[in-house]
Amino acid sequence: SQTIHQWPATLVQPVGSPLSLECTVEGTSNPNLYWYRQAAGRGLQLLFYSVGIGQISSEVPQNLSASRPQDRQFILSSKKLLLSDSGFYLCAWSVSGRAVGELFFGEGSRLTVL
């Protein structure tokens, strides 16, 4: 069966420090991968999505970047964190291709920038 893991689960970082959140999917190949951010415990904002290795689409201009170095690995990064980067970050995957289908979310990473 397919599983998705993301880490770390929680982190507290000072303003200006770097960030790296990692997500891996097991049990499937060539998944579509997504990074969402959830601020203030509510709405899900799509940050990045990827339909293949090295293919990253950015949804909003921001202080973050994403990379997909391997088929089932998706990384969210920042060189210098801002206070506004605080939030709950969720990685997700869906079956490859344009067919409609369910999004499967990781456990989430709660980031607090101080």
Add this chain to the structure above:
Amino acid sequence: GENVEQHPSTLSVQEGDSAVIKCTYSDSASNYFPWYKQELGKRPQLIIDIRSNVGEKKDQRIAVTLNKTAKHFSLHITETQPEDSAVYFCAAKGSNYKLTFGKGTLLTVNP
């Protein structure tokens, strides 16, 4: 791009009552409409979905209706229970790989 509006933002009901959450979408090409439930501190999980060739779908106490002409869809929960308390998100998927979510509805079921 797609824009999804969700109402109400908060909903409080008594146990046993019904709850209805409504969403509208903007992209007429959207063809997939899932609903996710997120309990406090946990990941969102799919509870029901509907595709554009269907007008209604039911799964026990949960039902979703879709009106393509009006571009709106709704979640109906009957005989609510305290464990139904959570944040519910609607979403719409158009002719791309992206799901666009509504801002969520915090449902509280009072015993």
